[in-house]
Amino acid sequence: xxxxxxxxxxxxxxxxxxxxxxxxxxxxxxxxxxxxxQYPNQGLQLLLKYTSAATLVKGINGFEAExxxxxxxxxxxxxxxxxxxxxEYFCAVSLEYGNKLVFGAGTILRVKS
Amino acid sequence: xxxxxxxxSNKVTEKGKDVExxxxxxxxxxxxxxxxxxxxxxxxxxxxFQGNSAPDKSGLPSDRFSAERTGGSVSTLTIQRxxxxxxxxxxxxxxxxxxxxxxxxxxxxxxxTVL
Numbered sequence: 001x002x003x004x005x006x007x008x009x010x011x012x013x014x015x016x017x018x019x020x021x022x023x024x025x026x027x028x029x030x031x032x033x034x035x036x037x038q039y040p041n042q043g044l045q046l047l048l049k050y051t052s053a054a055t056l057v058k059g060i061n062g063f064e065a066e067x068x069x070x071x072x073x074x075x076x077x078x079x080x081x082x083x084x085x086x087x088e089y090f091c092a093v094s095l096e097y098g099n100k101l102v103f104g105a106g107t108i109l110r111v112k113s
Numbered sequence: 114x115x116x117x118x119x120x121x122s123n124k125v126t127e128k129g130k131d132v133e134x135x136x137x138x139x140x141x142x143x144x145x146x147x148x149x150x151x152x153x154x155x156x157x158x159x160x161x162f163q164g165n166s167a168p169d170k171s172g173l174p175s176d177r178f179s180a181e182r183t184g185g186s187v188s189t190l191t192i193q194r195x196x197x198x199x200x201x202x203x204x205x206x207x208x209x210x211x212x213x214x215x216x217x218x219x220x221x222x223x224x225x226t227v228l
Contacts, residue, residue: 032214043117043204043219051214090156094213100146100169101217103156
């Protein structure tokens with residue numbers, strides 16, 4: 001069965017510092033991978049997705065992620081954190097023969113001034 | 114255009130009562146999904162609709178849970194004889210075509226509290 005592991009339930013960075021949120025997946029077939037962000041008391045918003053085109057995917061708000069098949073990883077990065085980036089981030093995977101998303105446990109990002 | 118809407122935004126009920134949660138997808142979206150977000154279990158898939166049919170109900174946790182979709186639009190998730198473990202945020206999402214690479218657009222959720 002496919003699964004997603006997000007390392008670190010909480011990550012804290014200083015404003016202006018690099019953001020790195022880790023995601024590893026397990027799948028026997030090429031997956032589709034997604035990063036979503038959830039602000040307090042709101043629904044999920046798509047940041048970016050990998051659908052087997054370019055391995056480096058650029059998303060909204062300056063985020064990007066790189067698909068590395070050899071490492072089964074899809075880590076999310078942003079060069080310079082902003083206070084408004086504080087939120088919970090979810091990595092998710094779906095397979096060709098399924099339509100549902102399987103989510104990781106989420107990582108809460110805290111940005112310190 | 115309007116996004117996915119859900120109602121009510123909050124629902125408090127007593128154990129044993131039935132509840133109905135509503136989802137209005139983005140106009141023209143053929144696929145609709147229900148997920149549940151709880152502290153202990155994270156984000157879990159419940160059910161997927163393509164049009165009015167539900168080809169994947171594998172995430173419904175028990176037969177107390179049911180869902181329907183009418184007119185290829187609005188969906189209702191019904192929980193009968195609610196239990197305290199049903200307390201969670203219920204999220205609805207829709208996609209244009211139901212393909213696995215399609216972006217799922219999420220509503221704000223319904224927070225259900227079972228006393």
